[in-house]
Amino acid sequence: MTPLHYYLIFAGLLFSIGLAGALTRRNAILVLIGIELMLNAANLNFIAFWRYSANANELTGLMFVIFSVGIAAAEAAVGLAIIIAIYRHYRTTQLQDVDKLKG
């Protein structure tokens, strides 16, 4: 079967792409997409280490990913709601325009 490090390199590249997007883009939605990509790269690592471990029947990594997917869904819902609230208030989703604590 495929050696383990192929999956880890795949996850590392995906994490870097998400990080680059989150650090460079101006739109709040795209920053959130970058964070989602980073979360998914971490999930891929969990699954890969679970499958290649000697004790895979314990399903530990699998369970971690199931809960991580749930948390990520909650995070996406709240994050997008915050973006919509910011849009209502400032009429923009560009992060450099949102520069007040009390608007």
Place this chain on the structure above:
Amino acid sequence: MPSDFPISLIIIAAVTLVSAAFAMSLRNLVHCGLCLAVTFAGLAAAYLHLSAEFVGFAQILVYVGAVAILIVFTILLTRNAEVHISPVSRSWIVGLVVALIVCASLVVPLLQSPSLQRGPAMTTKPNAEVLEIGKKLMTQYVIPLEAIALVLTAALLGAVVIAMRDEPDKKLNRPIEPRRHGDAELETDAPRLRASAVETQP
């Protein structure tokens, strides 16, 4: 080409990484959202490749079915006037350099460590059936399961409360003018709006 060359994984990874790069670099936000859906589907294929069927299908259900659609809806709801400024921030070169450093520090050790370049310890397929996962969720992992139920309920309520309409907008009874980049500050608009609201009263 060696016989164990992981051609299927290479194809999955290439599709996923290219669509992720497009999702992070395209100018049109709707295209970004659709590329993101392809990325999530590619990750689900990688999970299936790792014989984690339940997580793979949950990934399709949650990410492709819910999160990507939610992001596309948000993009459409917050569609503002054409933005003529650059889509990347002023310090984008710093962000790119940081991401490249992180990428190198993740990938270079992986290529150099022989202990990670091995096959799975279990040669047989692990027992990851839905029945087994359900049994574990109901016994060993029941407290995390209840906790995540609470978290999801709180997130649902929080998202509804946050996305509800602001009170001041309702009182003003007219839409706030769109704020374009480079306009005057928001406060300078406020007295004018208030004055016009007074004028319209009988």
